[in-house]
Amino acid sequence: MKISKTWWGQQFLAALENFTDSGRLARGRSYSTDNRIKTWKLAKGIASATLRGNINPYFGVYKEPTYHVSVKMLPLSGAQWEQVIALFSQKASVISKLLINDMPESIENEFKAADTHLLPQSYKDFIVQCDCPDYAVPCKHIAGVCFRLAQQFDHNPFLLFEMRGLSPEKLRKELLKSPLGKILAQGQETTQPSLIPAEHFYTQPKPQELPKQITSHQFWQGQKPLPKAIESPQEALIPALVIKKGGDYPEFWQKQTSFISVMEDFYLRMRKLCLRELS
Incomplete structure (x- = not known):
């Protein structure tokens, strides 16, 4: 080898x-x-x-x-x-x-x-x-x-x-x-769009004002009914972007096999294991 x-x-x-x-x-x-x-x-x-x-x-x-x-x-x-x-x-x-x-x-x-x-x-x-x-x-x-x-x-x-x-x-x-x-x-110089800075990396909760008087039912059940359906998240344009960004052989990877192929196999086995546990 x-x-x-x-x-x-x-x-x-x-x-x-x-x-x-x-x-x-x-x-x-x-x-x-x-x-x-x-x-x-x-x-x-x-x-x-x-x-x-x-x-x-x-x-x-x-x-x-x-x-x-x-x-x-x-x-x-x-x-x-x-x-x-x-x-x-x-x-x-x-x-x-x-x-x-x-x-x-x-x-x-x-x-x-x-x-x-x-x-x-x-x-x-x-x-x-x-x-x-x-x-x-x-x-x-x-x-x-x-x-x-x-x-x-x-x-x-x-x-x-x-x-x-x-x-x-x-x-x-x-x-x-x-x-x-x-x-x-x-x-080689290409014009790249300027980045728009975000205030927070994660979505921040928005504060809501509580009514001055609230019943126990309203406290536990809420003011409005919860949505019946949750909007599905948008699919990633490039799956496993963090894994693929470093390429097949990132600096920390000393093995002969591709790091991406190893991680793909790992995720596939983990997915099968999770489905087996849920069934």
């Missing part, structure tokens, strides 16, 4: 497979879960994590240890980024996708034209560190952090640019400076 769902995440992991054995990678995959990763931080292109290790008397480890891991990628130079961004700015198919936070499938062609690459191709593209006693690089803890990184890239592919030394904000700023970027940005 592929732990990454996108082509860029899978290619990121393929670089690991090129310089380490499959058994070590299989063990590393188990270290990418929340059960193993105690803390996680991804900032300024560096992934830092603390992982729960195993007791191993062979290495003199008799208590469950905590290992500190850091993974970063070799950053590109400023001149390289200038050349790559200039190539981006010449292709509408590339710059238009980048401006809507999408990763073009042909993006490596522009990096190749600049005699470099975005996705890693070998161990030389990684700068890793782990304080475990395993001498091999990458160890299973480093592999676990790389697997977690691949999952992060699935949700936000522009973290790859940050790992290479260019923040997504700066990339967008540089793209908008180009003539083609300005034209495409103007085309």
Whole structure:
């Protein structure tokens, strides 16, 4: 089963497979879960994590240890980024996708034209560190952090640019400076109707003045008879909007199956259960 769902995440992991054995990678995959990763931080292109290790008397480890891991990628130079961004700015198919936070499938062609690459191709593209006693690089803890990184890239592919030394904000700023970027940005701007603010999120009860004198019957039964029929609520234009808003793979969802399909199955079973209880 592929732990990454996108082509860029899978290619990121393929670089690991090129310089380490499959058994070590299989063990590393188990270290990418929340059960193993105690803390996680991804900032300024560096992934830092603390992982729960195993007791191993062979290495003199008799208590469950905590290992500190850091993974970063070799950053590109400023001149390289200038050349790559200039190539981006010449292709509408590339710059238009980048401006809507999408990763073009042909993006490596522009990096190749600049005699470099975005996705890693070998161990030389990684700068890793782990304080475990395993001498091999990458160890299973480093592999676990790389697997977690691949999952992060699935949700936000522009973290790859940050790992290479260019923040997504700066990339967008540089793209908008180009003539083609300005034209495409103007085309993406659409006039949206202004929102009408509401005083309350929920419907508020309206106060009613009570008569000065009221009988016990009027107190319990009310002044007017209740309506015989209740107006049915309007159907939602998009069912389960809150569930679908995050997409199939929201950031908190680490499983391979679609979050929407799981929730659809859950609601279907709950509906059958409620109907069974009512019958």
